Amino acid sequence: MKTLQEILYNVHIVAVQGNNDIAVPALRIDSRAIAPGDVFIAIKGVHADGHQFIAKALSQGATAIVCEVLPDERPANVCFVQVSDSALACGIMAANFYDNPSQKLQLVGVTGTNGKTTIATLLFNLFTKLRFHCGLISTVENRIGNEIIPATHTTPDAISLQALLADMVDEGCAYAFMEVSSHAIHQQRIAGAKFAGGIFSNITHDHLDYHKTFDEYIRVKKMFFDGLPSSAFALTNLDDKRGNVMLQNTKAKKASYSLRTMADFKGKILENSLTGLIMQVNEKEVHFRLIGEFNAYNLLAVYGAATLLGQDKDEVLQALSAVTGAEGRFDYIVSDRERVIGIVDYAHTPDALLNVLATINNLRKGHEKIITVVGAGGDRDTTKRPVMAQVAAERSDRVILTSDNPRSEDPGAIIKEMETGIPVNLLRKTLSIVDRKEAIKTAVSLANPEDIILVAGKGHEKYQDIHGVKHPFDDKQVLKEMLALLGK
Numbered sequence: 001m002k003t004l005q006e007i008l009y010n011v012h013i014v015a016v017q018g019n020n021d022i023a024v025p026a027l028r029i030d031s032r033a034i035a036p037g038d039v040f041i042a043i044k045g046v047h048a049d050g051h052q053f054i055a056k057a058l059s060q061g062a063t064a065i066v067c068e069v070l071p072d073e074r075p076a077n078v079c080f081v082q083v084s085d086s087a088l089a090c091g092i093m094a095a096n097f098y099d100n101p102s103q104k105l106q107l108v109g110v111t112g113t114n115g116k117t118t119i120a121t122l123l124f125n126l127f128t129k130l131r132f133h134c135g136l137i138s139t140v141e142n143r144i145g146n147e148i149i150p151a152t153h154t155t156p157d158a159i160s161l162q163a164l165l166a167d168m169v170d171e172g173c174a175y176a177f178m179e180v181s182s183h184a185i186h187q188q189r190i191a192g193a194k195f196a197g198g199i200f201s202n203i204t205h206d207h208l209d210y211h212k213t214f215d216e217y218i219r220v221k222k223m224f225f226d227g228l229p230s231s232a233f234a235l236t237n238l239d240d241k242r243g244n245v246m247l248q249n250t251k252a253k254k255a256s257y258s259l260r261t262m263a264d265f266k267g268k269i270l271e272n273s274l275t276g277l278i279m280q281v282n283e284k285e286v287h288f289r290l291i292g293e294f295n296a297y298n299l300l301a302v303y304g305a306a307t308l309l310g311q312d313k314d315e316v317l318q319a320l321s322a323v324t325g326a327e328g329r330f331d332y333i334v335s336d337r338e339r340v341i342g343i344v345d346y347a348h349t350p351d352a353l354l355n356v357l358a359t360i361n362n363l364r365k366g367h368e369k370i371i372t373v374v375g376a377g378g379d380r381d382t383t384k385r386p387v388m389a390q391v392a393a394e395r396s397d398r399v400i401l402t403s404d405n406p407r408s409e410d411p412g413a414i415i416k417e418m419e420t421g422i423p424v425n426l427l428r429k430t431l432s433i434v435d436r437k438e439a440i441k442t443a444v445s446l447a448n449p450e451d452i453i454l455v456a457g458k459g460h461e462k463y464q465d466i467h468g469v470k471h472p473f474d475d476k477q478v479l480k481e482m483l484a485l486l487g488k
């Protein structure tokens with residue numbers, strides 16, 4: 001077992017009171033999880049301030065407290081460590097506690113508004129196909145080889161993250177691919193992690209509830225690249241307006257991908273259909289199983305990263321052409337008799353919705369109707385609600401506004417906010433149905449043979465969060481059941 005003194009290596013310490021030469025069984029950021037002997041790190045959060053729970057941590061047997069402000073009451077048998085930034089200290093301490101696992105494998109982080117799960121999952125699938133043992137940290141699930149570890153966040157808290165990376169090292173993983181959310185960067189969940197590479201997909205409207213302004217959101221995303229070491233690569237999407245800005249101050253080796261301009265990894269779409277993409281990638285023609293222009297970007301990012309990690313370009317393209325995408329991302333089903341196409345997609349931002357609908361519009365032969373079922377999550381960015389409804393109405397023939405995860409909000413009120421974004425002349429093609437199952441059922445009943453139904457926003461999610469209770473709900477399952485009833 002390591003001592004507190006060893007675990008504090010590299011942490012910026014203001015003052016230490018008491019003996020830090022004590023064994024540490026576990027680090028905790030939540031006082032409720034403290035067992036006798038543990039170290040409690042008090043972090044200022046969004047809803048509460050961990051400093052308020054120091055007394056609770058002590059009553060549960062914490063033998064050391066790491067904090068920014070020392071409490072007045074300090075029992076003599078407890079070690080108090082004052083630091084300038086406890087979230088940062090937590091990341092570094094967690095990495096030390098678990099023996100710096102990110103230095104023992106190649107860790108690649110993906111950031112951006114859309115595409116993180118897809119890119120990280122494609123990298124995991126690709127490197128597994130190339131016969132490497134790999135780890136994955138994503139919104140959908142975490143994985144160590146074939147073992148699935150349920151995910152609670154897109155990017156876990158610093159202690160869980162380092163524990164997970166340590167398990168990957170123990171299991172012999174050579175690579176780990178992870179999503180780096182803007183919340184995680186801002187909350188220092190990735191502090192202490194050494195990256196072999198960083199990838200930027202794109203940046204658009206999201207999470208303004210948390211970051212307040214778009215500039216602040218960009219600044220936070222950029223911090224990830226600013227922190228990359230010179231040994232790493234920093235791969236950016238040149239077709240995104242902010243692609244260059246992201247890499248401005250990084251020490252890492254800069255590289256780029258693009259479908260439109262000169263770049264290190266240049267692609268061109270030759271064919272885009274429901275059977276996949278045919279692309280020219282650095283002069284080679286390749287068929288991929290993924291659909292849509294946005295996936296052409298994701299594939300280029302993956303190809304670029306794999307090349308930068310030293311893999312053979314031709315082998316990468318060959319393996320990548322057989323790889324499939326992530327669950328709930330342009331997942332589609334075709335009904336037996338009527339040939340109605342049902343698509344489930346995790347598009348929960350205006351931009352993602354626009355991309356998916358543009359893709360569907362490109363793929364349709366002409367006469368088919370597009371029927372979109374979409375909602376917006378509660379307790380999240382409210383400004384995206386009307387915009388998502390507008391995008392859906394402008395790009396579909398029928399729209400059914402419904403609930404996503406209402407969380408603590410009234411679902412009817414969220415739908416009302418969405419309705420305000422629908423241009424008056426498009427109101428007649430819109431319906432509002434609070435019950436998501438009813439909404440999907442209605443979409444199916446409105447469909448004629450070969451029409452396309454898009455159910456957007458929840459993708460792989462297997463529940464609906466209503467007032468803190470997760471009710472089982474699976475878009476794909478419901479859509480499948482309803483489509484099976486067609487023509488009966």
Ligand SMILES: CC(=O)N[C@H]1[C@@H](OP(=O)(O)OP(=O)(O)OC[C@H]2O[C@@H](n3ccc(=O)[nH]c3=O)[C@H](O)[C@@H]2O)O[C@H](CO)[C@@H](O)[C@@H]1O[C@H](C)C(=O)N[C@@H](C)C(=O)N[C@H](CCC(=O)O)C(=O)O
Nearest residue numbers: 029030031043045046047048050053153154155157181183
């Ligand atoms: C808004 C947000 O990001 N919240 C995260 C944050 O919680 P918080 O700041 O609200 O914590 P808090 O409740 O204020 O408490 C502050 C501190 O006091 C501690 N505490 C609290 C109560 C107590 O009795 N004792 C105690 O010690 C807490 O453990 C915490 O350390 O820190 C917690 C610990 O790391 C996270 O679990 C929590 O994620 C919540 C559940 C969440 O929903 N986060 C979402 C928004 C999120 O992070 N999403 C991104 C993906 C977004 C995307 O790109 O799509 C993600 O990476 O998952």
Ligand SMILES: Nc1ncnc2c1ncn2[C@@H]1O[C@H](COP(=O)(O)OP(=O)(O)OP(=O)(O)O)[C@@H](O)[C@H]1O
Nearest residue numbers: 113114115116117118139294329345346347352355
């Ligand atoms: N490169 C991309 N550009 C724009 N939209 C994309 C891209 N890749 C995927 N999408 C769309 O965005 C949705 C979310 O994709 P994905 O889950 O890969 O992103 P994410 O960044 O992990 O999202 P989250 O922040 O919610 O975890 C997909 O369902 C798809 O509709």
Ligand SMILES: N[C@H](CCC[C@H](N)C(=O)O)C(=O)O
Nearest residue numbers: 348376377380404405457458
């Ligand atoms: N990681 C995103 C997922 C949103 C998914 C959507 N279904 C919703 O619940 O809003 C978030 O927590 O904002």
Ligand SMILES: [Mg+2]
Nearest residue numbers: 116117139154
């Ligand atoms: Mg994700």
